[in-house]
Amino acid sequence: MSKDFRLLVKNAKQVVLVCTNGEKFLTGKEMQNIAVIENASLVIGKDGLLKAVGPVDRIDSQFQGASFETVIDASGMCVTPGLIDAHTHPVWAGDRVHEFAMKLAGATYMEVHQAGGGIHFTVEHTRQASEAELLASLKQRLLRMLRTGTTLVECKSGYGLEQDTEVKMLSVIERARKDLPIGISSTYCGAHSVPKGKTAAEAMDDIINVQLLKLKEKMSKGELHVDNIDVFCEKGVFDLECTRAILQAGKDMGLQINFHGDELHPMNSAELGAELEALAISHLEEVTDNGIAAMARAKSSAILLPTTAYILRLKQPRARDMLDAGVIVALGSDFNPNAYCCSMPMVMHLACVNMKMSMKEALAAATINAAYSLGKSHTHGSLEVNKQGDLVILNSSRWEHLIYQFGGHQELIKFVIVKGNVV
Numbered sequence: 001m002s003k004d005f006r007l008l009v010k011n012a013k014q015v016v017l018v019c020t021n022g023e024k025f026l027t028g029k030e031m032q033n034i035a036v037i038e039n040a041s042l043v044i045g046k047d048g049l050l051k052a053v054g055p056v057d058r059i060d061s062q063f064q065g066a067s068f069e070t071v072i073d074a075s076g077m078c079v080t081p082g083l084i085d086a087h088t089h090p091v092w093a094g095d096r097v098h099e100f101a102m103k104l105a106g107a108t109y110m111e112v113h114q115a116g117g118g119i120h121f122t123v124e125h126t127r128q129a130s131e132a133e134l135l136a137s138l139k140q141r142l143l144r145m146l147r148t149g150t151t152l153v154e155c156k157s158g159y160g161l162e163q164d165t166e167v168k169m170l171s172v173i174e175r176a177r178k179d180l181p182i183g184i185s186s187t188y189c190g191a192h193s194v195p196k197g198k199t200a201a202e203a204m205d206d207i208i209n210v211q212l213l214k215l216k217e218k219m220s221k222g223e224l225h226v227d228n229i230d231v232f233c234e235k236g237v238f239d240l241e242c243t244r245a246i247l248q249a250g251k252d253m254g255l256q257i258n259f260h261g262d263e264l265h266p267m268n269s270a271e272l273g274a275e276l277e278a279l280a281i282s283h284l285e286e287v288t289d290n291g292i293a294a295m296a297r298a299k300s301s302a303i304l305l306p307t308t309a310y311i312l313r314l315k316q317p318r319a320r321d322m323l324d325a326g327v328i329v330a331l332g333s334d335f336n337p338n339a340y341c342c343s344m345p346m347v348m349h350l351a352c353v354n355m356k357m358s359m360k361e362a363l364a365a366a367t368i369n370a371a372y373s374l375g376k377s378h379t380h381g382s383l384e385v386n387k388q389g390d391l392v393i394l395n396s397s398r399w400e401h402l403i404y405q406f407g408g409h410q411e412l413i414k415f416v417i418v419k420g421n422v423v
């Protein structure tokens with residue numbers, strides 16, 4: 001017999017709602033006050049949306065006599081919203097373990113890149129890989145992310161740098177979106193690097209007049225769905241003017257602007273992003289005070305990537321200055337062959353220890369603010385009625401264990417739930 005609701009999670013020690021008043025993002029002191037309720041239950045409907053969350057007694061009486069497809073007794077456990085990874089490069093072939101040794105021995109990211117390694121190495125392997133190979137490795141990585149609590153992830157192309165491989169990567173992302181329960185926001189990042197043998201101006205011309213037109217055609221036929229446009233705005237890659245032209249062309253065809261900026265050198269990327277009303281700018285290790293103020297005014301979110309600064313021994317992004325200035329701060333793993341980390345709990349831990357964020361700030365940054373950076377905070381990022389029922393259930397009686405524990409999260413994370421289904 002068909003049941004009334006999909007899931008009841010009952011009697012949790014703590015449920016972290018994150019926000020309660022329909023906020024689309026949290027800034028400043030609001031991030032210190034994320035909502036946590038003790039001894040609570042929640043219900044997810046057959047449409048995958050959250051129907052109710054509140055104290056055990058209230059939910060018991062509200063749903064007396066109702067039937068559920070699944071019931072989880074969460075006594076002694078905690079519930080948080082599903083984690084959101086706002087920045088990843090998960091489609092590629094050929095890892096770069098050999099470069100890790102070079103970097104440990106002192107080579108910088110740009111030295112490796114200029115010697116033909118880095119992104120160029122991955123581009124060569126990704127161009128040669130078949131769609132089936134790329135899909136298989138992408139699925140493995142996404143499943144690994146799910147197991148550490150990520151229920152929505154941004155996925156970039158960008159290891160093709162020419163039309164066919166970029167389309168191949170985006171098609172693979174599209175396939176994974178259909179085959180796996182994890183939510184995906186997809187990003188065209190054809191301007192991830194200047195392909196060998198081309199100038200930045202030639203690459204820009206190809207992106208604007210060839211690749212973007214192809215994407216537009218495929219999107220209008222319903223063959224591809226792309227959400228965001230990205231450029232690596234960096235000295236020796238795409239300068240400010242090339243970046244502006246590419247982002248504007250993407251915006252003109254309806255893509256959300258979400259790009260790499262101010263990572264290795266101050267480029268005024270933050271100022272540019274604010275001017276173009278970018279939804280998000282990533283990295284920002286070298287952002288200026290003006291850039292921070294401009295992002296706060298424009299509500300362009302900052303996606304901070306603690307793994308990159310850690311692995312490349314860069315200076316840390318100025319999380320505290322951004323938080324104090326009212327910037328919408330989000331977090332991402334930056335999973336890629338340089339920063340091989342799939343785990344948002346590890347990212348939050350690094351954000352707290354190295355970037356001096358509090359645990360509440362880190363959780364808000366990895367949920368509601370990450371959702372905002374992808375244009376999805378009306379449906380994702382907090383446990384509010386009518387939002388998507390994506391949850392993480394922890395085998396601990398305080399939610400902070402999700403950040404406090406450093407690695408080994410498979411013991412801690414008891415269930416990951418997407419749209420009310422245990423995945």
Ligand code: NIG
Nearest residue numbers: 118119232308334336337338
């Ligand atoms: O976000 N900075 C540019 N892109 C990536 C690195 C990609 C790669 O090295 O393959 C990043 O860190």
Ligand code: FE
Nearest residue numbers: 087089260334
């Ligand atoms: Fe990146």
